[in-house]
Amino acid sequence: MKLYSGPLSLFSRKVEIALGEKGLAFERVMVPFTQERGYQPKHPDVLAANPKGQVPVLVDGDLTLFDSTVIFEYLEEAYPAPPLLPRDVNQRAESRLMELRADEVVFPHARAFFYRTDPPHPDPARRAANQEAGARAEAALRDHFAALDRSLARHDFLCGALSYADIAMFMVVLWTQRLKGPALQDFPALAAWHARLQARTPFGKAAAEIAAADRALTRPIGIG
Numbered sequence: 001m002k003l004y005s006g007p008l009s010l011f012s013r014k015v016e017i018a019l020g021e022k023g024l025a026f027e028r029v030m031v032p033f034t035q036e037r038g039y040q041p042k043h044p045d046v047l048a049a050n051p052k053g054q055v056p057v058l059v060d061g062d063l064t065l066f067d068s069t070v071i072f073e074y075l076e077e078a079y080p081a082p083p084l085l086p087r088d089v090n091q092r093a094e095s096r097l098m099e100l101r102a103d104e105v106v107f108p109h110a111r112a113f114f115y116r117t118d119p120p121h122p123d124p125a126r127r128a129a130n131q132e133a134g135a136r137a138e139a140a141l142r143d144h145f146a147a148l149d150r151s152l153a154r155h156d157f158l159c160g161a162l163s164y165a166d167i168a169m170f171m172v173v174l175w176t177q178r179l180k181g182p183a184l185q186d187f188p189a190l191a192a193w194h195a196r197l198q199a200r201t202p203f204g205k206a207a208a209e210i211a212a213a214d215r216a217l218t219r220p221i222g223i224g
């Protein structure tokens with residue numbers, strides 16, 4: 001198996017963690033990424049495989065897939081053990097929904113902090129608008145964190161058992177922390193869950209590599 005990934009690609013790291021939890025060996029190809037040019041120039045294999053030109057891209061034999069969620073669905077069917085979806089059908093549906101919530105509902109709020117690591121915008125009106133959007137995102141994230149905290153006070157995992165939901169939400173929470181979003185100290189069950197996951201090898205490896213990639217930049221960058 002070959003995975004095209006990126007050092008600061010949240011979605012690629014989701015797939016790395018899933019492959020690690022399933023004990024699947026893979027060759028990792030890190031696509032070019034620089035502070036100045038982001039993902040340009042795009043890796044030719046990624047352009048050939050994905051009309052969106054994005055990582056992750058997974059190649060397994062004759063099959064080439066892109067999009068972390070599509071890749072998760074494939075992994076679960078092709079490599080069911082150990083499972084990364086709960087047994088109960090309702091919890092399976094909830095896990096898929098929670099992954100969507102992480103990627104498409106919670107993560108967009110973290111994008112509002114990207115401006116904090118950019119050089120100050122020359123237009124004062126734009127600076128003020130960025131700050132207002134950042135404050136709104138802080139408030140929205142605190143609401144999400146509070147809901148997650150209430151659920152994790154009663155359960156070890158988000159949807160019954162370790163699942164793709166935990167992987168996706170782990171990454172989003174990690175992103176909010178590296179971008180200096182709301183601290184986890186007010187959400188002890190959420191913080192404990194995040195620490196428990198980070199103690200697992202695939203999660204800890206991804207987090208450590210992201211921290212190393214951040215240290216290699218001259219300033220933190222808000223890329224997703």
Ligand SMILES: N[C@@H](CCC(=O)N[C@@H](CS)C(=O)NCC(=O)O)C(=O)O
Nearest residue numbers: 009010011039054055067068069224
């Ligand atoms: N929905 C996609 C999102 C993939 C995505 O946004 N990939 C980013 C890196 S995390 C990328 O390749 N960005 C470069 C670009 O969009 O040009 C997934 O879940 O895989």
